[in-house]
Amino acid sequence: MLRRLWQAWRRPAPAIPEADWEAAFLALPILAPRPAGERQRLQRLAGALLTQKSIEPIGELDLGTTETLALALLAALPILNLGLDWYRGWHALVLYPDEFRSRYEEVDETGVVHQIEDWRSGESWGRGPLILSLADVAAAGQGDGYNVVVHECAHKLDQLDGEANGRPPLHPGMDPGAWSAAFAAAYRDLGRRALRRLSTVVDPYAAESPAEFFAVTSELFFDAPRDLQRGYPAVYEQLALFYRQDPAVHCPPPATT
Incomplete structure (x- = not known):
């Protein structure tokens, strides 16, 4: 099966019929507005990613072709205009059928170490693999703001210069001060709104830390x-500079009454 061929590190990917790629694109509504040339570049990048990262299903999980290609497209999307080198230092995407139990240590403000256990839809640690719930991958890319693949890939980008702190390595010409000002103001605003249980454009979970906010x-x-763009325009502007993309231009404006 295709998934078995893609499990080997750096083994050349098999030729993939265009019909299979089209099915993967159709499964991801967020990619429909993208220009044809951009979709072609994304497809090539996703194919290259499949030759550089192994996909490792846990247990008896059997990954279909459309699921595999849709996952690759979503993982390639953040680095469409950055390149595969931005995913250096890790080699595998580990897939669980659904949410998985994670155990880790956390040190509180007094220095006491606590053993934490919870259920997660995705996880990314340093130079380890990127771990995802396939059920949550299937819910990504639908245009509702939830995308566990992009979320965990963003953590990988954030970790490139060491600790995940909400600021990945910025490109030459980007203003670190402008980045910090935009993100700090939005992070504080979200925290205040979350505490007061007010409606928020960004999921309140983002207030957990600057890394989660990014x-x-x-x-x-x-x-x-x-x-x-409507809720935190300065953050949108900084992300557009970092990702070198402007996805809002491909989306129709909200209908007016």
Whole structure:
């Protein structure tokens, strides 16, 4: 099966029929507005990603062709104008059928170490693999702002210069001060709104840390870009500079009454 061929590290990918790619694109409504040339570049990048990263299903999970290609397209989307080198240092996408149990240590403000266990839809740690729930991957890319693949890939980008702190390595010419100002103001605003239980454009989970804020706003940037642009325009502008994309231009404006 195709998935078995893609499990080997750096083994050349099999030739993939165009019909299979088209089915994968159809499964991802967020890609429908993209120009044909951009979709072709994304397809080539996704194919290259499949030769550089192994896909490792857990247990008896059997991954279909459309699921595999849709996952590759979503993972390639953040680096469409950056290149595969931005995913250096890790080699595998590990897939669970559904949410999985994660155990880790957390040190509180007094220095006491706590053993934490919870259920997760995705996980990314340093130079380890990118771990995803296939059920949540299937829900990504639908245009509602939820995208676990982009979320965890954003963490990988954030981790490139060491600790995940909500600021990936910025490109030459980007202003670190402008990035910090935009993200800090939005992060504070979201925190205040979350505490008061007010409606928020960004999922309140983003208020957990600057790293989560970057990952969650990256989801919104690609999945529901006009929502982020409306809610936190300065954050949208910085993400557009970083990802070198402007997905809002491909989305129709909200209908007026």
